[in-house]
Amino acid sequence: MxxxxxxxxxxxxxxxxxxxAALGAALAHGGDKVVVIxxxxxxxxxxxxxxxxxxxxxxxxxxVQGDAKLSQALIRDKRLENLSLLPAxxxxxxxxxxxxxxxxxxxxxxxxxxxxxxxxxxGIERGATMAMRHADVAVVVTxxxxxxxxxxxxxxxxxxxxxxxxxxxxxxxxxxxxTRYDPNRAERGEMLKVEDVLEILSIPLxxxxxxxxEVLKASNxxxxxxxxxxxxxxxxxxxxAARRLKGESVEMTIPSERKGLLGKLFGRRAA
Amino acid sequence: xxLMSFFNRRSSAPVARERLQILLAHERxxxxxxxxxxxxxxxxxxxxxxxxxxVEHDNVQVKMNRDxxxxxxxxxxxxxxPVAVGAR
Numbered sequence: 546m547x548x549x550x551x552x553x554x555x556x557x558x559x560x561x562x563x564x565x566a567a568l569g570a571a572l573a574h575g576g577d578k579v580v581v582i583x584x585x586x587x588x589x590x591x592x593x594x595x596x597x598x599x600x601x602x603x604x605x606x607x608x609v610q611g612d613a614k615l616s617q618a619l620i621r622d623k624r625l626e627n628l629s630l631l632p633a634x635x636x637x638x639x640x641x642x643x644x645x646x647x648x649x650x651x652x653x654x655x656x657x658x659x660x661x662x663x664x665x666x667x668g669i670e671r672g673a674t675m676a677m678r679h680a681d682v683a684v685v686v687t688x689x690x691x692x693x694x695x696x697x698x699x700x701x702x703x704x705x706x707x708x709x710x711x712x713x714x715x716x717x718x719x720x721x722x723x724t725r726y727d728p729n730r731a732e733r734g735e736m737l738k739v740e741d742v743l744e745i746l747s748i749p750l751x752x753x754x755x756x757x758x759e760v761l762k763a764s765n766x767x768x769x770x771x772x773x774x775x776x777x778x779x780x781x782x783x784x785x786a787a788r789r790l791k792g793e794s795v796e797m798t799i800p801s802e803r804k805g806l807l808g809k810l811f812g813r814r815a816a
Numbered sequence: 817x818x819l820m821s822f823f824n825r826r827s828s829a830p831v832a833r834e835r836l837q838i839l840l841a842h843e844r845x846x847x848x849x850x851x852x853x854x855x856x857x858x859x860x861x862x863x864x865x866x867x868x869x870x871v872e873h874d875n876v877q878v879k880m881n882r883d884x885x886x887x888x889x890x891x892x893x894x895x896x897x898p899v900a901v902g903a904r
Contacts, residue, residue, distance in 0.1 A: 690832075691832050691835065691836055694836055695836065695839065695840065695843075698840050698843070698844070699843070702844070731829065733827070734827025734828065734829045734830065735827065735828055735829060736829055737829050737832055737833060738829065741829065741832075741833045745833070745836055745837060745840060
């Protein structure tokens, strides 16, 4: 049965798009049929992060308004045939998204895919509420930093009140994805620890993505980090998170970069 | 001086954690459906204590910690020493 998953955070720049692309690719790599939808109307970026920016012809708004068919707007990934992207419009504004229109697109996608990943825009306005509205599962992306934790708390409140599930009296499944985590700084007392964030937000943890240069390298290349360098620390962390999303129990670890002998000798500098 | 500050350096993460806990307890009340439970409790506790002892507004701290299994309410009332002795 298809699952609609929203990747959200409130705060911008914490890694929603990176995580949407990486989790989407990891799930697709495991054989599931996955579509990732960009809900950031006016400021689309998922196409760029996934390396499909030159293949965009139609977008979500065109489909919602009936100007294009879903099959015309979906872009199939060149690396994984069971991974698709539905881009946002770059020229229209977010008011063009209607609740009924989005619901119709999602129900059509539910027929074709196992996972429908909605990459939410930052903020708590229309684009963000539209992205979470019909979700079955939410991944709340949080950095171990005060403003991000505060905004995540706010978003959790919205997930519990403004989603279709919540309004029907059901509970929406919520997971915390802690990104840009630096275990060394946390150990030195310079960064909130995993336990601190978990205690404050009190939702279950789906993964810890360590701070890594690999994330920028992957977006430079237009490739999800799970495809660009699956063996890297963030790559492995996202693969683990994807398996947990599928219900597998995977021990919670914070992957670190595998270093060669030289890397170990000059560990501090290489880190 | 810089050597002193090096040794006196307090970790910043516990500060962040505490600030967040206080702030979010407040915001959850205001923004959630609880209609500002913590702030109301604070006002009412202050009123009760003031019937007997004069305390400043800032000397009553109410903290709510939400957890999956159990939530706790922490109330701290700071009573000025001379008044406390005179009260009884």
